[in-house]
Amino acid sequence: MIKLFEPLALRGVTLKNRIVVSPMCQYSAQDGFANDWHLVHLGSRAVGGAGLIIQEATAVSPEGRISPEDLGIWKDEHLPMLRRINEFITAQGSVPGIQLAHAGRKASTYALWRGEGTVPESEGGWPVVGPSDVPFAPNYPQPQALDAQGIQKVIADFRAAAQRCLAAGYRVIELHGAHGYLLHQFLSPLSNQRTDEYGGSFENRVRLLLEVVAATREVWPEELPLIVRISATDWTEGGWNADDAVQLAALLKTRGVDLIDCSTGGNVPKAPIPVGPGYQVPFAERIKQEAGIRTGAVGLITNPAEAEAILANGQADLVLLAREFLREPYFPLFAAHELGVEVPWPPQYERAKPRVHAVAGQR
Numbered sequence: 317m318i319k320l321f322e323p324l325a326l327r328g329v330t331l332k333n334r335i336v337v338s339p340m341c342q343y344s345a346q347d348g349f350a351n352d353w354h355l356v357h358l359g360s361r362a363v364g365g366a367g368l369i370i371q372e373a374t375a376v377s378p379e380g381r382i383s384p385e386d387l388g389i390w391k392d393e394h395l396p397m398l399r400r401i402n403e404f405i406t407a408q409g410s411v412p413g414i415q416l417a418h419a420g421r422k423a424s425t426y427a428l429w430r431g432e433g434t435v436p437e438s439e440g441g442w443p444v445v446g447p448s449d450v451p452f453a454p455n456y457p458q459p460q461a462l463d464a465q466g467i468q469k470v471i472a473d474f475r476a477a478a479q480r481c482l483a484a485g486y487r488v489i490e491l492h493g494a495h496g497y498l499l500h501q502f503l504s505p506l507s508n509q510r511t512d513e514y515g516g517s518f519e520n521r522v523r524l525l526l527e528v529v530a531a532t533r534e535v536w537p538e539e540l541p542l543i544v545r546i547s548a549t550d551w552t553e554g555g556w557n558a559d560d561a562v563q564l565a566a567l568l569k570t571r572g573v574d575l576i577d578c579s580t581g582g583n584v585p586k587a588p589i590p591v592g593p594g595y596q597v598p599f600a601e602r603i604k605q606e607a608g609i610r611t612g613a614v615g616l617i618t619n620p621a622e623a624e625a626i627l628a629n630g631q632a633d634l635v636l637l638a639r640e641f642l643r644e645p646y647f648p649l650f651a652a653h654e655l656g657v658e659v660p661w662p663p664q665y666e667r668a669k670p671r672v673h674a675v676a677g678q679r
C-alpha cells in the first residue's frame with residue numbers, strides 16, 4: 317500500500333492524497349487583490365493532482381504584508397477572485413487552503429526579485445510593528461513595539477480574515493507561525509524582549525499565537541481543519557528550539573489545531589542551517605511522536621520515493637513541496653506513475669496518461 321496516495325481525513329475534510337502544495341509568495345498582487353496569475357498558478361497545481369493547496373502567505377492587514385505585492389484578505393472586496401480560484405481548485409478534486417499571515421518586523425520589504433530590505437514609504441512602504449523595537453537586520457525596517465491595543469487589533473484581524481476565508485470557500489486555514497514573521501517573532505526570545513504578559517517566559521511568548529488560534533477557532537467551523545506552520549528552531553544558541561516546539565505543539569493540540577507544519581529558521585539572518593534533502597523531516601517526526609499531533613514535513617523533498625519513505629516511516633502525515641511544484645506542477649500525477657498507483661487524470665489530459673507513443677497524434 318502506497319501511503320502517499322492514501323486519503324487523509326482532517327475533521328470533515330478528506331484530502332485525496334498526502335501531497336500538499338506548500339505556500340509560496342508570488343509577489344504578484346496589487347493592493348492585496350488576487351488576479352489571473354494566482355488562478356493559473358494555483359489552478360495548475362490542482363490540475364496536477366495535489367491533495368491540498370495552501371495559498372501563499374496572505375496578509376490579514378495591509379501593514380502585515382511582507383511586500384507591497386503580497387496577497388491580502390483584509391477586506392470583502394478581495395473575496396470574489398479568491399472564490400473563483402477556490403471553486404476551480406475544488407472542481408479538480410483538490411482542497412483549497414490558505415496561509416494567514418502577518419509579517420511584523422519583516423513587513424514593508426522588497427519582493428524577492430525587486431530588491432532587498434526596506435521599501436521606503438516613497439515607494440509604497442509603511443511603518444512596521446513587532447513584539448519589540450528590534451529590527452530583523454540593519455537594512456530592515458525599524459519596528460514599533462505593539463502596545464496592548466495593537467495586539468488586540470492583530471488578533472481581531474486574524475479573526476476577521478478567518479471569517480472571510482469561510483466566505484471565500486477555503487476549507488483549510490494554516491496560520492503562519494514560522495519564518496520570522498510576527499507570530500514567530502513573539503515566540504522567540506531573540507526577537508521578543510517584552511516585559512509584559514506577552515514576553516519573558518515560554519507561557520508569555522506563546523500567548524499571542526494561542527490567542528490567535530482561539531480567535532480563529534471562534535469563527536472557523538468545527539468541521540474544518542486548522543493547521544499551524546512553525547519554525548521548529550531558530551538554529552541559533554539562545555533562540556527558539558525543538559524542545560520549545562514540542563511543548564508548543566502539545567498545547568496547540570489542546571486548542572483545536574489539527575496538524576503542525578514543521579519548517580525551521582527565518583528569524584535570524586544568516587543562521588547556520590544544515591540544508592540538505594529532507595533536512596527538516598526530523599522535526600516533523602519528533603513533534604509527531606512527542607506531542608502526539610499530526611505533522612507535515614517540508615523542505616527539499618523532491619522525489620516520489622523520498623516523499624513516500626517519510627510517510628511510510630511514520631515521520632509525518634503529510635508532505636509539503638514548494639520548489640519541486642514550481643518545476644513540476646503535475647508532480648502528484650508523475651509520482652503516481654512512478655510508484656505504480658492508479659489515480660484519475662483530468663479527462664482533458666487522459667490521452668497522455670499511458671506512457672506509450674504508438675498512435676500519438678491520431679484521432
Ligand SMILES: Cc1cc2nc3c(=O)[nH]c(=O)nc-3n(C[C@H](O)[C@H](O)[C@H](O)COP(=O)(O)O)c2cc1C
Pocket residue numbers: 338339340341342372373415492494495545579614615616617636637638639640
Ligand atoms: C517562491 C517561494 C515562496 C515562498 N513563500 C512562502 C510563503 O508564502 N509562506 C511560507 O510559509 N513559506 C514560503 N516559502 C517556503 C516554502 O513553503 C517551503 O517551506 C520551502 O521552500 C522549503 O520547501 P522546498 O524545499 O520544497 O522548496 C516559499 C518558498 C518559495 C520557493
